[in-house]
Each structure stands twice: as C-alpha cells, then as structure tokens.
Amino acid sequence: MxxxxxxxxxxxxxxxxxxxxxxxxxxxxxxxxxxxxxxxxxxxxxxxxxxxxxxxxxxxxxxxxxxxxxxxxxxxxxxxxxxxxxxxxxxxxxxxxxxxxxxxxxxxxxxxxxxxxxxxxxxxxxxxxxxxxxxxxxxxxxxxxxxxxxxxxxxxxxxxxxxxxxxxxxxxxxxxxxxxxxxxxxxxxxxxxxxxxxxxxxxxxxxxxxxxxxxxxxxxxxxxxxxxxxxxxxxxxxxxxxxxxxxxxxxxxxxxxxxxxxxxxxxxxxxxxxxxxNEFHVVYQPIMETASRELVGVEALLRWQHPKWGAISPASFMEEVESSEMLGPVTQFVMRTAVTEMVQRQPAIPLRIAVNVAPGDLERRGFVAEVEALTAGLPPGITVVLELTERFLLAGSARTTTIFNALKARGVRFAIDDFGTQHSNLDLLGRFQFDYVKIDRQFVSQVDAGGAELIAAIVSVAKHYGVQIIAEGVETESQHAALHAAGVPFVQGYLYQRPVTAEQLAQGVGARSFC
Incomplete structure (x- = not known):
C-alpha cells in the first residue's frame, strides 16, 4: 500500500x-x-x-x-x-x-x-x-x-x-x-x-x-x-x-x-x-540446517555492478523500484535467474530458493502466472519460497489475500522477513498460512547476551501456528549454539557463508557444510 x-x-x-x-x-x-x-x-x-x-x-x-x-x-x-x-x-x-x-x-x-x-x-x-x-x-x-x-x-x-x-x-x-x-x-x-x-x-x-x-x-x-x-x-x-x-x-x-x-x-x-x-546479477546466501550445518536452501539477492560506478547497494535503489513500474521486470529477473542457475547447478537436494518480493508484486496482474511458469518445470526437491517485505501492510488488500492463497495452492511457500520488528506479525500469522518466519538480526545479535528467552518464545509461537523458524544474521559460534539450544531449526549468516555466485556456491558445497 x-x-x-x-x-x-x-x-x-x-x-x-x-x-x-x-x-x-x-x-x-x-x-x-x-x-x-x-x-x-x-x-x-x-x-x-x-x-x-x-x-x-x-x-x-x-x-x-x-x-x-x-x-x-x-x-x-x-x-x-x-x-x-x-x-x-x-x-x-x-x-x-x-x-x-x-x-x-x-x-x-x-x-x-x-x-x-x-x-x-x-x-x-x-x-x-x-x-x-x-x-x-x-x-x-x-x-x-x-x-x-x-x-x-x-x-x-x-x-x-x-x-x-x-x-x-x-x-x-x-x-x-x-x-x-x-x-x-x-x-x-x-x-x-x-x-x-x-x-x-x-x-x-x-x-x-x-x-x-x-x-x-x-x-x-x-x-x-x-x-x-x-x-x-x-x-x-x-x-x-x-x-x-x-x-x-x-x-x-x-x-x-x-x-x-x-x-x-x-x-x-x-x-x-x-x-x-545485463548489469544485474544474483548472489546467494546459504540457509543451513542448525543441527547438521548442511545446506538446505539459498536466499537470492540482487546485485548491481555498474560499469562506471561499480557495485551499487540494493538499498540505494530498491525502495524506488518497489514503488514504480520497474518492480515487475526486476522481480522477474531475480526469480528467473535464481531458478535457472539453481536448477542448472543443483548445489544440494532438497533445496529451497528464497526470493524477496514486495507487496506491490502481489498486486501486479500476471504475477501468479509468472510464478507458476517458473515453478512448473522445477525438479523434485526444489521449492520456491517468496519472502515478503513490509508484511504489516498485507492485511489491507483483498487482492493480496487472493493471490497469496492462489500461490499457496500451487505449491509456492511463503516466509515473513524480519519477524518481530512490527506489531502486527502475530495477527498476520493467524491471517496467512506462512511456511517460515525469519527472525531479524537485531534479535539474533542479542541471543548470547540474555536474549535467548525471547528467541525461545518466538519459536514457541511459530510452532503454535505450524511455522518453521529461520534465524538470519548469525555471525558467531555462541549465537549458533544459543539458537540451536532454543530450538531454531534453520540459520543463515556470515558465520556460514557470505553471499556468493551460483558457481561459487556449487563449488563450495562438496562437503555439504560451511563450518
């Protein structure tokens, strides 16, 4: 909205x-x-x-x-x-x-x-x-x-x-x-x-x-x-x-x-x-299983390498893109590139490919058809997960709810990004059947300094709604240990791997571990 x-x-x-x-x-x-x-x-x-x-x-x-x-x-x-x-x-x-x-x-x-x-x-x-x-x-x-x-x-x-x-x-x-x-x-x-x-x-x-x-x-x-x-x-x-x-x-x-x-x-x-x-490319940050530290998914991240200005952060242009007619082409590029590169290299099976989408994407005509066309030919074990930003705005649109349910019926999974930063998250968990909740890095950074109980409470709420937890921004071994103890099943962060290209990802997962 x-x-x-x-x-x-x-x-x-x-x-x-x-x-x-x-x-x-x-x-x-x-x-x-x-x-x-x-x-x-x-x-x-x-x-x-x-x-x-x-x-x-x-x-x-x-x-x-x-x-x-x-x-x-x-x-x-x-x-x-x-x-x-x-x-x-x-x-x-x-x-x-x-x-x-x-x-x-x-x-x-x-x-x-x-x-x-x-x-x-x-x-x-x-x-x-x-x-x-x-x-x-x-x-x-x-x-x-x-x-x-x-x-x-x-x-x-x-x-x-x-x-x-x-x-x-x-x-x-x-x-x-x-x-x-x-x-x-x-x-x-x-x-x-x-x-x-x-x-x-x-x-x-x-x-x-x-x-x-x-x-x-x-x-x-x-x-x-x-x-x-x-x-x-x-x-x-x-x-x-x-x-x-x-x-x-x-x-x-x-x-x-x-x-x-x-x-x-x-x-x-x-x-x-x-x-x-073709100045844009996609890099991938692995999502690990907490207990085994094995790769179970990747988050596709857009990058812009300008021939004159060099690397341009998504934070400097994505906000404007999300409120313009360019949102559709950019989202299509990320989804199409991520699915194509992961299918070609298949660094691990099963694999979840997470792609960030904006609420405006769910308002676009033809978005359901775009996602359905990308997922129709996926090999068994590869699943697309759509991560929704600014999720606190979803409840205001009947069209968004309809598209959400239509994509869920076609096997697409959904994740709430940056969980815990807005007051309406619990309400959204009741309104929408999300598959994953991503705990924001600001809570993860406090987990080994007395914040483990809050993480445990979030895990408990997620289990109540049948949703799995992904903790992002993990950077230390103590954070990993605390998250494992709190029952967080999936993690991602610099501790395991910085975002890399699809080729680098395929070369680095021979041991199925990034420890």
Whole structure:
C-alpha cells in the first residue's frame, strides 16, 4: 500500500503541476486580455480628452473674443452697426460669419448685411447661457456642416457665430491619426459630425462608440473608437507578454517538479538500462540446517555492478523500484535467474530458493502466472519460497489475500522477513498460512547476551501456528549454539557463508557444510 501511495503521490504531483501550469496560462491569457482592453480604453480616453480640449479651445476663442463689443451691437439697427459688425468678425478665428439676433430673429449678418431668419432655424442645445448646435448645412452654403454658437445677451437677443465644420473635422482627424478608428463630436439635441465631415442629426441612428468623453465647459461629447489595427496590436502585445510570463512560471513549476522527481526518474531509467545491459546479477546466501550445518536452501539477492560506478547497494535503489513500474521486470529477473542457475547447478537436494518480493508484486496482474511458469518445470526437491517485505501492510488488500492463497495452492511457500520488528506479525500469522518466519538480526545479535528467552518464545509461537523458524544474521559460534539450544531449526549468516555466485556456491558445497 505504501508503494501504491508513493506512486499515486508522484502521479498526483505531476497532475497538479500540469493543472497549475494550465491554470497559470489561462490566468495569464485572461489577465492580459483584460490589460489590453484597459490599455485600449486608456488610449481612447486620452484621445478623447485631447479632442475635447481642442474643441474647447475653438469654442472658447469664438465665444470670448470681442464678446463685449459684439454684445453691444445686438438689438441696434443693422444700418447703424453693419459696418462695425463686419469689422469685428475679422478678429474672430474659425468663424465664417456673425449675425445679430433680436426678438428671436437674425436681422443682421457680417457677411450678408440685413437678413431676416428665425433663430429656430438654428437648433441649439438647451440652456439659459451660451448655447451651441450642429447643422448639416446653411441655406447659403448647402452640404457644408457648421457649428453655431449663440451668446445670449437677453431673452431672444444676442450674437450668433457660425463656425466652419472643417475646423472640427480637422481636430477629429488628429485623433484618428493617433489610433482612433473614428471620432465624432456630439452636441446633444442637435446632431453629430465625424472626422470625415459626415453629419448625423439627433433623430438619426444612435452612435456606437467605445468611449465618450464629455466637455466640462460646453454641452458636447467626443465619441472615440480605436482602430482594429490598434486593438489587434495591443492585444497581441499583451498576449505575447502574458505567454512569456506564463511560460516562465510554468518553467519554474516544471523545474521544481524535476528537482523533486528527476532523481527518481533518472534512477529508474538507470535501472531500466541496467536490465537491458545485463548489469544485474544474483548472489546467494546459504540457509543451513542448525543441527547438521548442511545446506538446505539459498536466499537470492540482487546485485548491481555498474560499469562506471561499480557495485551499487540494493538499498540505494530498491525502495524506488518497489514503488514504480520497474518492480515487475526486476522481480522477474531475480526469480528467473535464481531458478535457472539453481536448477542448472543443483548445489544440494532438497533445496529451497528464497526470493524477496514486495507487496506491490502481489498486486501486479500476471504475477501468479509468472510464478507458476517458473515453478512448473522445477525438479523434485526444489521449492520456491517468496519472502515478503513490509508484511504489516498485507492485511489491507483483498487482492493480496487472493493471490497469496492462489500461490499457496500451487505449491509456492511463503516466509515473513524480519519477524518481530512490527506489531502486527502475530495477527498476520493467524491471517496467512506462512511456511517460515525469519527472525531479524537485531534479535539474533542479542541471543548470547540474555536474549535467548525471547528467541525461545518466538519459536514457541511459530510452532503454535505450524511455522518453521529461520534465524538470519548469525555471525558467531555462541549465537549458533544459543539458537540451536532454543530450538531454531534453520540459520543463515556470515558465520556460514557470505553471499556468493551460483558457481561459487556449487563449488563450495562438496562437503555439504560451511563450518
């Protein structure tokens, strides 16, 4: 289960890295799209503010220059003031003509002299002070839009100035040159003019623009929309920036993941290559009968001889192997090699071949078939014993129990390795029909220093469950004697033989003893 948790944790970490990377890219895209829209709006506001100021200057100039002199002429007969009116008009910038108004009618023009037109012909924005309005044309110049400014001096009396629409369109065109698709000036209640000089009345279709910037001085509004090219360029600019930032952050996440998991991946890849290059081999530590010191079995141990780094201890790679997809190939190699070499050399008959397997092996599909195929052709007297590590996890899996029982039915024997180091061993002896219990070396080392009673108790418990004892890690004659006295039937350790190759094992057992 720990192996599965380790593998699940690695996969979950990879999944979370992928999810985080995708989320970062998504957030970067959304954020950059938002920022691009903000920057476009800011640019449109900037253009709108600039255009408002330009039009404000035009209107302020027309409305303020010679205002008092012109106001003094309003209401006086055109015959008396016509010449003065024409002279004052020459001082006004942007203005085509100036007309005096009295009684709600235009009666005197700086360009035409005496006239008689109703003020209502010139639509003006509502208000009691100065008013402005837009016209598509005048009767004297058809097809040319104009802006009119009415400076009231009294009800129905004042000065009406006519501003050429070209001045407005020139200002609006300035905004277009700075990235606006189009810009218009809207005077409420009268109409609007765009940068191309097109007039749309107040009753025409509504204006659809991105930004509206109103003047604080005059009753008009500048309407601005950015060009497609500017919007596209701004979005691509921020997309590229967002992509770069997203890729940078994703790279940091990937680097963190690799720093955490790359050593494991490199190690497992090295194990995979070692299998292909035949860098692995198996050595065997004899298992002796305690009373006769005769060979009755061997424990197969995996060894790795790297061409560059030399001998590599299994402790440095087996933990990672047991929690990876390499567990199956490594276990198959050990079992297949051990069975093949022992059958070929047959150092002793009967012989038990012990192979360490992980709980993950019993969870693998096809494991039963693998073991059955190896044991099917064994000569009489040779038995395979599977030693289970981390045995305290076995009780948590129904599949493990099923596979355990299936292999037992096929003649495979089982041993618990390192017995006594976990609290659940007695429970497992009741749950599973083990054949052997291997007493851990930490108990064997104490057997000649007052620990013999504990060994005797373990032997008694094992007999109760019908299980035989193997003591491992025996290094001294006093330990051997104490184990023999305690009733331990089988032993292994450096006292009898260090792990050797199959050939060395066959050559060294002529006397069936390693004393």
């Amino acid at each position: 720990r192996d599965r948790l380790h593998l699940t944790s690695a996969r979950l970490s990879l999944f979370m890295c992928i999810v985080c990377g995708a989320a970062i890219m998504l957030v970067a895209i959304i954020f950059c799209e938002h920022e691009a829209n903000v920057r476009v709006a800011e640019r449109e506001h900037l253009i709108g503010d600039d255009l408002v100021q330009s039009v404000d200057r035009i209107l302020d100039s027309v409305s303020s220059r010679r205002r008092g002199d012109l106001a003094a002429l309003a209401g006086k007969p055109c015959s008396e003031v016509g010449r003065s009116l024409a002279e004052l008009e020459t001082y006004l910038r942007y203005v085509r003509a100036v007309a005096l108004v009295s009684g709600g009618r235009l009666y005197c023009s700086s360009a035409l002299g005496p006239i008689d037109l109703p003020l209502s012909d010139y639509p003006l924005s509502a208000g009691h002070g100065d008013s402005i309005g837009l016209l598509a044309q005048t009767r004297y110049q058809p097809g040319v839009p104009v802006l009119v400014i009415f400076n009231r001096t009294a009800p129905g009396t004042g000065v009406l100035s006519i501003v050429e629409g070209e001045y407005l369109t020139d200002a609006l065109a300035h905004g277009v040159r700075y990235g606006a698709q189009t810009a218009s000036i809207l005077v409420r209640d009268t109409g609007r003019i765009n940068a191309r000089g097109t007039f749309v009345s107040a009753s025409g279709p509504p204006a659809r623009y991105a930004i509206r910037v109103a003047s604080r001085k005059w009753p008009f509004t500048i309407l601005v929309s950015s060009s497609d090219g500017f919007i596209s360029a701004m979005h691509w600019k921020y997309r590229i920036a967002g992509l770069a930032v997203g890729l940078l952050l994703d790279g940091l996440i990937a680097a963190a993941y690799l720093l955490a998991f790359a050593p494991r991946r490199l190690l497992l890849n090295a194990v995979r290559q070692a299998l292909r290059r």
